[in-house]
Amino acid sequence: MSRVTRFAARDPGAMARISGFMAHLRNNGLQLGVCETNLAMEALCAVEAVEAQHARLAWRAICTGCKDEADRFDDLFDSYWLDAGRVKQKIVPTPPTSDDSGVQSSRDAQGKDASGAGTATAPDGGEGEAVSDGEGRLVATSVQNLMQKDLRDLVTPDDIAQAEDVARRLGAALRDRRSRRRSAAHRGDRLHFRKIIRASLATGGEPLRLFRKQRPERPHKIVALCDVSGSMTLYSRVFLAFLAGLMRCDRHADAYLFHTRLVRITEALRDKDTLRGIGRMSLMADGFGGGSQIGPSLRTFAQTYAKRFVDGRSVVLILSDGYDTAPAETLDAALSELKKRGCKVIWLNPLKSWQDYAPVASGMAAALPYLDLFAAASTLNDLAALESELVAL
Amino acid sequence: MTWTDLKSALAAEGYVASDDLAVALHLGLSLQRPLLLEGSAGVGKTQLAHSLAIARGAKLIRLQCYEGLDSAQAIYEWNYQKQLLSIRAAAENGETGNAVEKRIFSREFLLERPLLAAITQDTAPVLLIDEIDRADEAFEAYLLEVLSEFQITVPELGTITATTKPVVILTSNGTRDLSDALRRRCLYSYMEYPDRMTELAILGARYPTVETRLGQQIVGFVQKLREEDLEKTPGIAEMLDFAAALMGLGIADLTRDPAVLQHTLSTLLKTQNDRAQITPEVAARIAGRAA
Numbered sequence: 001m002s003r004v005t006r007f008a009a010r011d012p013g014a015m016a017r018i019s020g021f022m023a024h025l026r027n028n029g030l031q032l033g034v035c036e037t038n039l040a041m042e043a044l045c046a047v048e049a050v051e052a053q054h055a056r057l058a059w060r061a062i063c064t065g066c067k068d069e070a071d072r073f074d075d076l077f078d079s080y081w082l083d084a085g086r087v088k089q090k091i092v093p094t095p096p097t098s099d100d101s102g103v104q105s106s107r108d109a110q111g112k113d114a115s116g117a118g119t120a121t122a123p124d125g126g127e128g129e130a131v132s133d134g135e136g137r138l139v140a141t142s143v144q145n146l147m148q149k150d151l152r153d154l155v156t157p158d159d160i161a162q163a164e165d166v167a168r169r170l171g172a173a174l175r176d177r178r179s180r181r182r183s184a185a186h187r188g189d190r191l192h193f194r195k196i197i198r199a200s201l202a203t204g205g206e207p208l209r210l211f212r213k214q215r216p217e218r219p220h221k222i223v224a225l226c227d228v229s230g231s232m233t234l235y236s237r238v239f240l241a242f243l244a245g246l247m248r249c250d251r252h253a254d255a256y257l258f259h260t261r262l263v264r265i266t267e268a269l270r271d272k273d274t275l276r277g278i279g280r281m282s283l284m285a286d287g288f289g290g291g292s293q294i295g296p297s298l299r300t301f302a303q304t305y306a307k308r309f310v311d312g313r314s315v316v317l318i319l320s321d322g323y324d325t326a327p328a329e330t331l332d333a334a335l336s337e338l339k340k341r342g343c344k345v346i347w348l349n350p351l352k353s354w355q356d357y358a359p360v361a362s363g364m365a366a367a368l369p370y371l372d373l374f375a376a377a378s379t380l381n382d383l384a385a386l387e388s389e390l391v392a393l
Numbered sequence: 394m395t396w397t398d399l400k401s402a403l404a405a406e407g408y409v410a411s412d413d414l415a416v417a418l419h420l421g422l423s424l425q426r427p428l429l430l431e432g433s434a435g436v437g438k439t440q441l442a443h444s445l446a447i448a449r450g451a452k453l454i455r456l457q458c459y460e461g462l463d464s465a466q467a468i469y470e471w472n473y474q475k476q477l478l479s480i481r482a483a484a485e486n487g488e489t490g491n492a493v494e495k496r497i498f499s500r501e502f503l504l505e506r507p508l509l510a511a512i513t514q515d516t517a518p519v520l521l522i523d524e525i526d527r528a529d530e531a532f533e534a535y536l537l538e539v540l541s542e543f544q545i546t547v548p549e550l551g552t553i554t555a556t557t558k559p560v561v562i563l564t565s566n567g568t569r570d571l572s573d574a575l576r577r578r579c580l581y582s583y584m585e586y587p588d589r590m591t592e593l594a595i596l597g598a599r600y601p602t603v604e605t606r607l608g609q610q611i612v613g614f615v616q617k618l619r620e621e622d623l624e625k626t627p628g629i630a631e632m633l634d635f636a637a638a639l640m641g642l643g644i645a646d647l648t649r650d651p652a653v654l655q656h657t658l659s660t661l662l663k664t665q666n667d668r669a670q671i672t673p674e675v676a677a678r679i680a681g682r683a684a
Contacts, residue, residue, distance in 0.1 A: 031573060039424060046423040047396060047416060054396075054416065061417035065576030067431060067583045193473040201494055205480030308567050313460070 435628015
């Protein structure tokens, strides 16, 4: 028996099957449009289309756009075309529902429905319509709370809106003045020849007015690593809101959570629906409020993500109290490796605002030599106050 | 020409392409789409463009991207010095303003940079846009426009439309995420480190004289080395250097002399930490397992 999927006899033919396949890919999160469907059909003319393997290779080149998608493609292809001889009932699936991630969210940044009035129906808000909305969800959530923290408990959309403002100001304070490119400017350090020649034509080739250009200021790329271990629970609310705000205002920022493991939450926080983003994040941050392994987490970061995302133009922002259960040498080695990538490292410690605080925790002491800035931050106002110090960096 | 023909044409130039890559490249050629190649450093992304250019008998035009790359380096620039001199000379000859303007803003005074050069050739060249992830977003957006329209507008001259469409190959090491728009415009292929058989074929294609036994040892050694926890994983180019070093020293067996093996490791290990990690004992152990 062939492994090839048997299509129902009444289906409209090859073209429909291919567009059905495209819809299948789209439902599985690949971003494909009509243009790709056309291209996929054209591609069949360029290879021997009767060979499944050839079609697979060709479509993989067309339909995927990054490594992750390319890895998943084989399974998606098999599940549609090589479904062990099972009959496919319906090749054109129903259109996706409105909460599909590829679709613009109908909620605004505050997590409220853009069109309808009323408050957001977050199950944990405990106020307004959320209570009367559905008891089942409330019960389910409180049960789940025993096992893992729902971060939506901690962060409200208002916090995020406020944090967004702070994050934007901090981002603006971190400007990089190095650039190889120059753009026109009144008080530039170089002559702008193109403009001068153009203007000199009006004066018979005599360059009367000299235009100048200078290096433009560029934003730094901010990479934030937030500690969400047990000792940090008190401050998580502020820091998570700050991360969410940072992600919303800065397209290039990158965010990670760590406790005993390291998780990248950039994609989750970029979700257009803020509350859903936080929800996705809490699914990933399994183990929230547990022990802290700062050194090993930072080492993982330095050896994996940092190689791709951290360069001389990055600022690594570590939000942690420095209480590490792993030996301090690990942290020392991790930070030295990270520092070699040429980035600036800023450590914000909520405990530093305490009277008589001294960085005696062995982890914190080991980290100090590598830091460009070691500052206190436990509230949004503290974060906002950092602006002036960041300008000086 | 089918993709298998293309594959053998590349193999004739010493480039061993996987089926995956050959199909993607063939589609790029027949559908006239740019091809985006991603993968670790040293898997042969740039080399593919070189080999393709030779196989097709086409010119290779290379644009190396870096942060701050701007239009003056990527597309075109006016030759200001020549323009200034020309204006001076014209003033002495009594040429009229209009005539001067027409002359100094002509193609004669335009310095072509890679992108403009690529679309004004008589025969279609191979345009290699190397390490696109290093250029900034503004440049990426501009590139999208060029790659879809194949035309470049110079305000003083008007629009220059492509005489032939170049074969475009973009490479990326993943130092930042590329925009979805660029990914959508391109065909995509992710290149892994080659498996043992492929790497043997590459070694055989580059150094036909290497003995089978030594070749297998070299490839086995490098493949095992890639599994170690290194800062810089050795790529194919490093493997070829390693082979060349061994052949130059006249070594026929990797396991025989650990000291010499350790000396030749400088072709494979490029940081001090990696050198420290692969001690003679470790190297001998890996060589023993690879044999």
